Structure formats: C-alpha cells, structure tokens
Amino acid sequence: MSAPVRQESLSSAPGRRGVGSLYAGNARSVMLRGWEATRSTNWLVILSGLFEPVFYLLALGVGLGALVGRVTTTTGEQVSYAAFIAPALLAVAAMNGAVYDSTWNVFFKMRFARLYEGMLSTSLGPLDVATGEILLALARGALYAIGFLIVMQVLGLNLSWWALLALPAVLMIAFGFASVGMAVTSYMKTFQQMDWITFLMLPMFLFSATFYPLSVYPEWIQHVIQALPLWHGVEIVRALTTGAVDVGILWHGLYYAVMIVLGLVFTTRRLRVLFLD
Amino acid sequence: MPEPVIVARDLVKTYGELSAVDGISFEVAAGESFGLLGPNGAGKSTTMRMVGAVSTRTSGELSILGLDPDGSGPEIRSQLGVVPQADNLDTELRVRENLLVYGRYFGLPRRQVAARADELLAFAQLEDKGKAKVDALSGGMKRRLTIARALINDPRILLLDEPTTGLDPQARHVLWDRLFRLKEQGTTLLLTRHYMDEAEQLCDRLVVVDKGVIMAEGTPAELIRRYSTREVLEVRFGSDRNAAVAEQLHGIGERVEVLPDRILVYTDSGEADLVRITEAGLRPVTSLVRRSSLEDVFLRLTGRSLIE
Numbered sequence: 001m002s003a004p005v006r007q008e009s010l011s012s013a014p015g016r017r018g019v020g021s022l023y024a025g026n027a028r029s030v031m032l033r034g035w036e037a038t039r040s041t042n043w044l045v046i047l048s049g050l051f052e053p054v055f056y057l058l059a060l061g062v063g064l065g066a067l068v069g070r071v072t073t074t075t076g077e078q079v080s081y082a083a084f085i086a087p088a089l090l091a092v093a094a095m096n097g098a099v100y101d102s103t104w105n106v107f108f109k110m111r112f113a114r115l116y117e118g119m120l121s122t123s124l125g126p127l128d129v130a131t132g133e134i135l136l137a138l139a140r141g142a143l144y145a146i147g148f149l150i151v152m153q154v155l156g157l158n159l160s161w162w163a164l165l166a167l168p169a170v171l172m173i174a175f176g177f178a179s180v181g182m183a184v185t186s187y188m189k190t191f192q193q194m195d196w197i198t199f200l201m202l203p204m205f206l207f208s209a210t211f212y213p214l215s216v217y218p219e220w221i222q223h224v225i226q227a228l229p230l231w232h233g234v235e236i237v238r239a240l241t242t243g244a245v246d247v248g249i250l251w252h253g254l255y256y257a258v259m260i261v262l263g264l265v266f267t268t269r270r271l272r273v274l275f276l277d
Numbered sequence: 278m279p280e281p282v283i284v285a286r287d288l289v290k291t292y293g294e295l296s297a298v299d300g301i302s303f304e305v306a307a308g309e310s311f312g313l314l315g316p317n318g319a320g321k322s323t324t325m326r327m328v329g330a331v332s333t334r335t336s337g338e339l340s341i342l343g344l345d346p347d348g349s350g351p352e353i354r355s356q357l358g359v360v361p362q363a364d365n366l367d368t369e370l371r372v373r374e375n376l377l378v379y380g381r382y383f384g385l386p387r388r389q390v391a392a393r394a395d396e397l398l399a400f401a402q403l404e405d406k407g408k409a410k411v412d413a414l415s416g417g418m419k420r421r422l423t424i425a426r427a428l429i430n431d432p433r434i435l436l437l438d439e440p441t442t443g444l445d446p447q448a449r450h451v452l453w454d455r456l457f458r459l460k461e462q463g464t465t466l467l468l469t470r471h472y473m474d475e476a477e478q479l480c481d482r483l484v485v486v487d488k489g490v491i492m493a494e495g496t497p498a499e500l501i502r503r504y505s506t507r508e509v510l511e512v513r514f515g516s517d518r519n520a521a522v523a524e525q526l527h528g529i530g531e532r533v534e535v536l537p538d539r540i541l542v543y544t545d546s547g548e549a550d551l552v553r554i555t556e557a558g559l560r561p562v563t564s565l566v567r568r569s570s571l572e573d574v575f576l577r578l579t580g581r582s583l584i585e
Contacts, residue, residue: 021349026384029382029384032381037370040370040374113365114363115367117361118365118367120331121354121357121361122354122382122430123351123352123383124382125351275331
C-alpha cells in the first residue's frame with residue numbers, strides 16, 4: 001500500500017458516513033438466514049397465519065353472511081357479505097403477517113438474540129439488515145395472499161379480473177406495515193411497550209370498515225378511521241376484488257408509499273444509532 | 278517493523294458527557310498479538326468497537342488496514358473477524374448453519390463457505406456437533422464456535438473481546454490452545470482482557486488501559502521489569518489484621534501493598550523475605566511466593582486491583 005493513500009485515509013476529522021457504509025447490496029443473505037431459520041423452527045407459526053383469515057371468512061362471511069344479505073360498498077356496488085369482507089380479511093392478513101414479522105420477531109432478534117449485532121459486524125450495513133428483514137416479511141405476506149386469493153376464487157368471491165392485482169396491492173400493504181413496524185420496534189425497549197402494538201392493532205382490525213361500510217359511523221369517526229393505514233389497504237383490495245376500481249385507489253397507494261419510505265428511513269437511522277454509533 | 282495494520286492516534290469516544298475513551302494511541306503490526314488490558318469500564322470494548330468499524334470515533338485518527346472506518350465500514354469489516362464479549366450465535370440455526378449463514382453475510386459464495394465451514398468445525402473441535410442446536414453446546418463449545426464463525430471470511434485481523442471470560446479452566450485451556458495456533462499461523466490478534474493470566478503468554482505487546490487512557494505500553498516482560506519486582510510474596514494474616522501487620526513490614530522488600538484479603542510484598546527474593554517476616558515473630562496464616570505478573574503492574578500503575 002502506498003504512503004499517500006494511507007495519509008488520506010488518516011484524516012483526523014471524521015467525515016459523515018456515505019450510503020456505502022449503510023448498504024453492502026447483500027440483503028439477500030439476511031433473507032436466506034430467515035428462510036433457514038424458518039425451515040428448522042417456525043413452520044407451524046407460518047401455517048397458522050394462512051388459516052386464520054380463512055376461518056374468519058367461513059365463520060363471518062359464509063355463516064353470519066347468510067343473515068346479513070347484501071352490502072353496499074363505498075363505490076355503490078351491491079355485493080354479498082362474504083365478498084365484502086373477504087378483501088378486508090386479505091388486507092388484514094397482510095398486515096398481521098408483516099407486523100408480526102417486523103415487530104415481535106425483530107424485537108426478539110434485536111434485544112435478546114443480539115442477532116443484528118452479529119450481522120452488523122460483518123460487511124453488512126444496517127440497510128441490508130432492514131431491507132432483508134422486510135423483504136422476508138413480504139415473502140411471507142405473499143404466501144398468505146396467494147393462499148387466501150385461491151380460497152376466494154374457489155368460493156366465487158373474486159368478482160373481477162382486477163382481483164389479480166390484489167396480489168401486488170397486498171404486498172404493498174405488507175411492505176408499508178413491515179417498514180413502519182420495524183421502525184417503531186427499533187424504539188421499543190421492553191415487552192410492555194411491545195404489548196401496545198398488539199393493543200392498537202386489534203381495534204384497527206375491527207373498525208377499519210372491515211366488517212361493515214364506513215358509512216355506519218358519524219362523520220368525525222369516519223375521519224379518524226380514514227387516517228389509519230388499514231382502512232386504505234381495505235379500500236384498495238376491496239376495489240380490486242369487487243372490480244370497482246377508480247382513480248381514488250392511487251391516493252390510497254400514495255399513503256402506503258409514504259409509509260414505506262418513512263419506515264425505511266427511520267429503521268435505517270435507528271439501526272445505525274443502535275449498532276453503529 | 279512491517280506496515281501496521283491498525284493505527285490509532287489520540288482516539289476519543291464520548292457518550293454525552295462521559296468519555297469512554299480519552300485519547301488512546303497505539304499501533305499493531307501485521308502478525309502481531311496485541312492486548313488491551315484493564316478493568317471493566319476502562320474503555321477496552323469501546324476501543325474494540327471503533328477498531329471493528331461498528332462505532333464512530335468522536336475525534337482522533339484511526340486507520341484499519343489502511344482504511345478509515347468512517348467511510349469504509351463494510352470494506353474494513355469484510356476483513357475482520359469479531360469475537361464479541363457475549364456470544365451472539367444464531368440460536369435459530371444449527372451449528373454448521375451458523376457458519377454457512379455467517380459466511381453469506383460477507384457475500385462469499387456458497388461452495389467456498391461450505392468448504393471453509395468444515396475446516397473451521399475441525400479447528401474448533403466441533404466436527405461431530407455440526408447438526409447440533411447451538412443451545413445444546415457447552416459454554417466452551419459456544420465460544421469456540423464463535424471464534425470459528427469469526428474466521429469464516431479468513432480475516433486479516435481477529436478481534437477478541439474477553440474471549441475466555443466465564444469459562445471453566447479446562448474450556449479456557451482448550452480455547453487458549455486454539456488462539457495460540459492462530460497466532461502461529463500469523464493471524465493478527467487484538468484482544469482485551471480484564472484478567473491477566475494467559476494474556477501474558479499470548480500477547481507480544483500490550484497496553485494497560487484505565488479510565489479511557491493508556492497507562493503503559495510494552496511487552497509483558499518489559500512491563501513487569503519496569504513496574505514490578507522479580508517476585509511477589511503474598512502473606513495473609515486474616516482480613517482484620519492485614520493492615521496492622523503491614524505497618525510492621527517496613528524495610529522488607531522494595532514495596533508493600535495492602536489488599537483487603539492479603540499483603541503483597543514486592544521483592545527480588547520472596548523466600549528470604551518470608552524468613553525475615555517469621556523471624557520478626559509474625560506468623561502469616563498462609564504465604565505464597567510467585568513471580569510478578571501483569572496484575573502487579575496494573576496494581577502499581579493504578580493503585581487498584583483489576584478484579585474488584
């Protein structure tokens with residue numbers, strides 16, 4: 001090594017780290033690790049996530065649906081109750097899978113298994129770790145979505161060819177929740193704080209126009225629901241599977257784009273503070 | 278002297294008001310075993326993290342393999358092996374998978390990693406544990422697996438933070454044996470210890486660190502020669518009497534240190550001084566003559582014992 005190069009590298013004022021020190025282009029290896037770990041330990045957890053929305057659909061959509069009859073969507077379509085809640089359950093499944101992977105799983109790896117500490121002492125950067133974990137959550141989300149879409153197809157609940165686009169839409173929803181979920185988790189220190197996530201998720205699941213149209217609420221509650229992420233997800237997927245697609249869907253998409261970007265920015269920043277301070 | 282692989286000058290790391298490392302300078306040559314010795318909280322681990330390019334220095338100069346960790350973190354880390362103080366093995370993976378997956382984090386091809394993993398399992402004496410779960414390993418085995426893992430990328434420098442803390446003597450012995458082998462193979466080692474024993478034999482050179490600054494630097498033999506006597510006589514009179522008896526030991530040995538549980542007499546001839554003590558009518562409960570160690574150097578430099 002020549003002397004001048006060394007002189008340069010020995011600059012006494014520590015410069016700011018560039019993207020080069022955050023990302024090594026190897027998120028793949030983080031995903032690979034997740035796959036190996038899942039293969040040997042978590043199979044049942046993965047499968048349970050596949051069946052949960054199907055049980056809801058059968059109990060509420062088919063069972064309760066027989067009493068409810070037809071429902072009017074936001075865009076004015078008349079659809080069966082099962083066809084009304086199925087897309088919502090699909091969005092919820094994407095949300096749950098992504099949130100579970102990016103919160104409890106990440107929390108455990110970060111605080112107890114100290115897995116990220118090990119990863120970050122290799123050539124991986126925090127952005128590799130964040131991206132890898134989030135993509136893994138997405139892969140799982142995709143698995144659930146495909147399974148559930150097949151069930152919907154069999155039950156005749158996909159009312160339009162647009163339903164094919166529900167798959168990428170669900171991935172976007174999962175991406176948004178995984179990204180934000182991981183960012184939030186990186187600030188969490190105790191199990192009690194983690195419980196708050198579960199506490200917030202349940203009402204969001206029940207009240208985001210999942211089981212009945214938004215119009216049943218007084219106007220101010222409607223605004224609250226419309227501010228929450230799940231409602232946007234439910235609207236997108238419902239529009240696609242019922243075939244009532246309009247321009248409004250782009251706004252819902254934008255909501256998720258913002259979630260994804262904010263989540264990634266905060267996660268990367270936070271991982272850097274936690275592990276590369 | 279060959280080109281240094283680590284150069285630190287006036288290295289400082291502060292966390293808010295607290296300065297963990299307060300102006301440390303040292304150089305490590307390729308192939309050298311270099312030790313950072315000091316009590317817990319001396320700033321050793323923080324220094325290790327900066328050298329490992331996972332902690333940004335507050336000020337000072339740092340060059341690892343000719344690169345600045347501020348701009349070249351991943352590039353530096355790709356050439357380092359890190360054995361952290363507490364094991365952070367992947368408990369969701371089995372033993373051999375731990376090595377395979379870790380190798381992939383470095384972006385190494387699968388085939389190469391697989392071959393290397395088998396070599397390293399043999400090196401760590403874990404050949405028959407490849408399919409075992411990590412949690413089923415003993416403490417010593419986990420440590421050896423962590424070292425094997427740190428070697429998966431064939432690093433130019435191996436960083437070991439308290440590598441044998443918490444292991445029983447036999448497991449420690451096996452581990453030091455492995456580290457000696459690495460040293461013989463020419464691997465550059467940087468290790469921290471808060472405990473002096475084996476470090477004396479493994480380290481070519483070391484610095485004694487306390488409260489974020491370097492107290493002394495040299496080879497173990499040099500440091501002992503400079504800061505201590507050839508031998509140490511340890512006498513115990515019972516914890517309530519030690520201090521009182523020490524008053525009467527003036528003139529014996531070069532220097533007397535009173536610790537809560539014993540008195541240390543620094544001398545060139547421990548046996549002769551023990552005779553003088555008993556002739557003076559003092560009867561120690563136990564007595565021991567030993568050679569000076571780095572522990573004594575530390576005590577001399579800081580007035581405190583390393584293990585408190």
